[in-house]
Amino acid sequence: KLRDNYWVNATYAWNADESVAMKSAGGDIPFGSDGDTYHIPTNDECEKCHRGRTDRLLGFEQIGLGLPGATGLTLGALVAAGRLTTPPATTEMVIGDDGTGVAAPALAWLHSNCGTTCHNGNSNATAYGSGLRMRLDATMLDGRSSAGFDTLRTAVGVTVNAPNWKGQTRIVPGDPDQSLLYHLITHRGTGDQMPPIASRLVDQEHTPLIEAWISQMPSAPTPSPDGGVDAPDEAGVSEVGVSEVGDNEAGNPDGGDDAPGSLDADDETSSGLP
Secondary structure (H helix, E strand, O other): OOEOOEOOOOEEEEOOOOOOEEEEOOEEEEEOOOOEEEEEOOHHHHHHHHOOOOOOOOOOOHHHHHOOOOOOOOHHHHHHOOOOOOOOOOOOOEOOOOOOOOHHHHHHHHHHHHHOOOOOOOOOOOOHHHOOOOOOOHHHOEOOOOOOOHHHHOOEOOEOOOHHHOOOEOEOOOOHHHOHHHHHHOOOOOOOOOOOOOOOOOOOOOHHHHHHHHHHOOOOOOEOOOOOEOOOOOOOOOOOOHHHOOOOOOOOOOOOOOOOOOOOOOOHHHOOOO
């Protein structure tokens, strides 16, 4: 780190006998004995994720360090040691449920894998233009209902305008197989996966959390015999258009947080992301 908000980053590759690691410009290198290759990201590819945070740090962030199960140098340990310039009001965070009974682990996974890097309100983030917001707000993780969180408000029942998936719905309540979000995190292939780079294997351990969450959401309203619409079962899940969503960002102990913003008109076609 050379100065505030500025880092010099690099990737490295071992030489043939793995005695020295040299700076690499990125590219594919042989891996294993079956002709497979490993892709070392270029600097531009690294920035596609890291530019989503003001200070470019991804794994070291307030929510990840403050949720139950965090170990090692946790948020509580940092505060106790006096290592934070502005300590948060609480060091223990709880993601509330949305009525499905299984929202907390799903929202945590989406925050870490999607929201921290790309799908957040930082205007430099790769997926900012999509309007899909999956970064949690640390100030709201006090056990309150998550039904109104940005992840739900920008995904549940929201149709995609990006060319690759135009007309598809990000999350179809009760139907993970018809939900674009679930499809992209459980498939791999150029242009048909999330995250779009640096991932060749599906997270078989944790993607079932998303499947269970979507499956427990009440189905969308259906027409009633009298021509009206039957209300869905009450589970606290709201469905609104993306144009109603503001940017409500989480804090960050490294000082690189993005302040909550006002309503913004996002152009989904600008990023090509769902």
